Amino acid sequence: MSINIRDVPPAPVKATPGFLDLSRLNRSVLLAVRSLWLHKLRASLSVLGIVIGTSAVISLMAFGKGSMADALNDIKKQGTNIIVRSVKPSDDSSTGSRSFVVSYGLTFRDLERFETFGDTIGRTVPMRVFPSEVRYLERMQNARLVATTNDYAAVNHLQVARGRFITSEDNRNLTNNCVLGATLADRLFPTEDPIGQSVLVRGHRFRIVGVMDNRMPTGGTGGSSAAEDYNLDIYIPFSTCRARIGETVIVRASGSRSGEKVAISQVVLTVNADFETREGRERVKAVGESIKNILKEEHYKDDWAVTVPLDRLEEAERQQQRFTSLLVLIASISLIVGGIGIMNIMLATVTERTREIGIRRALGAKRRDIITQFLVEAVVQTTVGGLAGVIIGLGIVFGIPPLWNLITGSMLPALLSYWSILLSVGVSIVVGVMFGLYPAWQAARLDPIEALRHD
Amino acid sequence: MPAIVRVVDLYKDYFMGDVTVHVLKGLNLSFDEGDFIALMGPSGSGKSTLMNILGCLDRPTAGSYYLRDDDVAQMTDDELSEVRSTYLGFIFQAYNLLPQYTVVENIELPLVYQGAILTEETKARCVALAEMVGLAERLDHRPKQLSGGQQQRVAIARALVNDPQLILADEPTGNLDSRTSDEIMMMLTELNRAGKTIIMVTHENDIAEWARRVVRLRDGQVESDVRNDARTVVALP
Ligand SMILES: Nc1ncnc2c1ncn2[C@@H]1O[C@H](COP(=O)(O)OP(=O)(O)OP(=O)(O)O)[C@@H](O)[C@H]1O
Ligand SMILES: [Mg+2]
Numbered sequence: 001m002s003i004n005i006r007d008v009p010p011a012p013v014k015a016t017p018g019f020l021d022l023s024r025l026n027r028s029v030l031l032a033v034r035s036l037w038l039h040k041l042r043a044s045l046s047v048l049g050i051v052i053g054t055s056a057v058i059s060l061m062a063f064g065k066g067s068m069a070d071a072l073n074d075i076k077k078q079g080t081n082i083i084v085r086s087v088k089p090s091d092d093s094s095t096g097s098r099s100f101v102v103s104y105g106l107t108f109r110d111l112e113r114f115e116t117f118g119d120t121i122g123r124t125v126p127m128r129v130f131p132s133e134v135r136y137l138e139r140m141q142n143a144r145l146v147a148t149t150n151d152y153a154a155v156n157h158l159q160v161a162r163g164r165f166i167t168s169e170d171n172r173n174l175t176n177n178c179v180l181g182a183t184l185a186d187r188l189f190p191t192e193d194p195i196g197q198s199v200l201v202r203g204h205r206f207r208i209v210g211v212m213d214n215r216m217p218t219g220g221t222g223g224s225s226a227a228e229d230y231n232l233d234i235y236i237p238f239s240t241c242r243a244r245i246g247e248t249v250i251v252r253a254s255g256s257r258s259g260e261k262v263a264i265s266q267v268v269l270t271v272n273a274d275f276e277t278r279e280g281r282e283r284v285k286a287v288g289e290s291i292k293n294i295l296k297e298e299h300y301k302d303d304w305a306v307t308v309p310l311d312r313l314e315e316a317e318r319q320q321q322r323f324t325s326l327l328v329l330i331a332s333i334s335l336i337v338g339g340i341g342i343m344n345i346m347l348a349t350v351t352e353r354t355r356e357i358g359i360r361r362a363l364g365a366k367r368r369d370i371i372t373q374f375l376v377e378a379v380v381q382t383t384v385g386g387l388a389g390v391i392i393g394l395g396i397v398f399g400i401p402p403l404w405n406l407i408t409g410s411m412l413p414a415l416l417s418y419w420s421i422l423l424s425v426g427v428s429i430v431v432g433v434m435f436g437l438y439p440a441w442q443a444a445r446l447d448p449i450e451a452l453r454h455d
Numbered sequence: 456m457p458a459i460v461r462v463v464d465l466y467k468d469y470f471m472g473d474v475t476v477h478v479l480k481g482l483n484l485s486f487d488e489g490d491f492i493a494l495m496g497p498s499g500s501g502k503s504t505l506m507n508i509l510g511c512l513d514r515p516t517a518g519s520y521y522l523r524d525d526d527v528a529q530m531t532d533d534e535l536s537e538v539r540s541t542y543l544g545f546i547f548q549a550y551n552l553l554p555q556y557t558v559v560e561n562i563e564l565p566l567v568y569q570g571a572i573l574t575e576e577t578k579a580r581c582v583a584l585a586e587m588v589g590l591a592e593r594l595d596h597r598p599k600q601l602s603g604g605q606q607q608r609v610a611i612a613r614a615l616v617n618d619p620q621l622i623l624a625d626e627p628t629g630n631l632d633s634r635t636s637d638e639i640m641m642m643l644t645e646l647n648r649a650g651k652t653i654i655m656v657t658h659e660n661d662i663a664e665w666a667r668r669v670v671r672l673r674d675g676q677v678e679s680d681v682r683n684d685a686r687t688v689v690a691l692p
Binding site: 361452 | 507513539541553556564
């Protein structure tokens with residue numbers, strides 16, 4: 001055997017380490033992966049907490065945001081509206097003289113007083129609403145009659161499918177024109193074109209000038225606005241209703257008949273304000289309060305109600321915020337638990353690899369080299385765990401709703417928030433540093449000779 | 456020849472609770488550059504303790520240790536790492552290779568801690584060293600797949616990769632049979648001929664015969680110090 005050291009290429013000149021040496025970092029990461037690979041099962045079990053934490057954050061955030069989004073959108077559509085309704089008093093004080101026709105609700109005098117707000121109010125939409133039969137030839141359908149003005153469609157975000165909606169001319173001229181909701185039109189005119197035909201409503205003939213688009217019923221999002229199904233509506237001019245049908249309406253309900261005398265069922269007032277700004281919201285609330293005060297003056301009975309949807313918006317937003325902070329709390333706890341899991345395993349690893357540390361120190365490793373090594377291992381673990389959690393979370397967000405729909409038939413809305421991905425991966429990395437630091441320091445602290453003697 | 460290693464009044468005590476164990480008791484030794492020294496002595500006489508101090512892995516309780524002209528006893532932990540990384544090469548009785556790395560990667564390791572950026576050039580050097588110690592066929596093997604003798608060759612290659620001036624070998628043949636021991640000793644002799652200073656601990660006289668100078672310790676003190684002038688060149692059986 002011949003051995004000649006002189007044939008070996010010379011040792012490389014020592015490189016001055018740069019501030020951020022990517023090739024070295026790259027190598028540290030590679031070496032860390034290699035060390036972790038030796039104990040694949042252990043490494044993956046130790047990051048399980050991180051995986052579960054991140055996937056939980058992403059999926060819970062998405063489902064939370066998804067379910068909130070519908071409610072928030074419904075409210076946001078109402079924007080700066082204030083809804084004033086007539087309410088049948090629960091018990092008439094005049095119990096003795098119970099009249100057949102109950103008279104209550106908003107009056108035209110109220111409407112006049114609302115006009116004192118001037119430019120503050122953009123739109124005022126009065127409505128008279130009651131159930132009514134609608135007939136066409138021998139066909140008959142129970143519908144909801146809505147006598148209103150041209151702004152109704154805009155305020156309720158209704159689209160006309162064909163023809164047109166009620167116009168201000170209709171109201172000015174007291175025309176007998178009407179517009180049908182999508183379902184109502186389908187039921188009365190399964191084959192014919194409804195436009196131009198006449199229907200019979202409470203003994204009066206109305207000519208159909210338009211048909212509305214199909215509209216999803218609003219979810220009765222808590223509070224006082226009930227779910228509304230616009231598809232069985234028939235719209236007529238407000239003034240025509242007042243002139244032809246009058247204020248007193250007889251309603252048949254399960255055999256019994258009852259009458260009510262109501263001038264205006266509901267008024268929707270749109271305040272000129274931007275509800276995304278604080279000032280705007282304050283203004284809407286102020287108008288709402290003024291309206292309440294006016295009604296308190298005008299009515300001695302409790303036969304009205306004022307709803308400011310914006311209040312519910314703020315409530316819903318607060319609820320969403322509470323929900324988000326609760327999630328963040330749960331997520332932080334699970335990530336901290338995950339971090340402790342990592343630290344636990346890392347401490348065991350350091351003990352187990354004491355000899356390796358001794359060897360590295362003998363070969364010239366400084367304390368900070370050892371710290372770097374173990375820290376990189378911890379961060380690689382938590383980062384991979386965090387990314388795995390993101391993938392699982394995305395799988396849940398995109399995979400569960402269709403399955404849910406298939407099994408239960410109901411919707412499970414999910415809305416992925418991109419910052420939750422960044423946040424959870426970022427926190428995973430931070431957890432790696434935080435909980436890797438102590439074990440790494442324990443490793444670096446070892447006396448080289450003690451470490452080398454360890455077995 | 457100038458002294459590469461010089462220890463003056465070197466003491467090492469171990470404190471175990473209330474008991475103090477005096478292991479090295481005022482050693483004065485000087486080793487020349489290019490020499491090949493065998494440290495001998497009965498078990499417990501302090502050979503490994505001295506080697507650890509010489510290897511900058513441990514510090515003396517009292518006394519000075521000059522590596523060339525630098526007083527190692529005064530150095531910080533980082534400076535000691537620097538010295539190990541730059542001037543020293545270690546060969547251990549238990550080989551001490553890292554199990555997760557291949558032969559070439561094990562040889563590379565001291566370069567990593569020298570701050571070298573690993574390139575094709577550095578890799579070429581590691582491969583050349585592996586070939587030099589007769590492991591050309593085993594470059595990508597892991598330590599587990601190698602025999603004891605082969606592992607010790609990897610360790611020798613690793614000790615050489617940073618081109619050290621001093622090689623410290625604590626019982627390098629302690630775990631090997633006599634035939635493999637002789638192969639390892641031939642390598643060390645070759646390295647010494649090429650100019651490397653080697654300090655080696657051994658229990659066996661026939662291993663010590665490969666060295667140029669034999670220092671015997673007893674009870675923490677130098678018992679004898681002889682030059683092997685009439686070196687017998689042992690032929691392989
Ligand atoms: N960390 C320690 N703590 C306490 N005593 C120690 C320690 N290390 C070594 N000793 C003691 O120092 C003495 C010398 O030990 P050392 O390992 O240097 O002996 P050695 O000459 O290398 O022996 P061997 O030939 O068996 O390897 C022994 O009595 C041992 O018990
Ligand atoms: Mg020993």
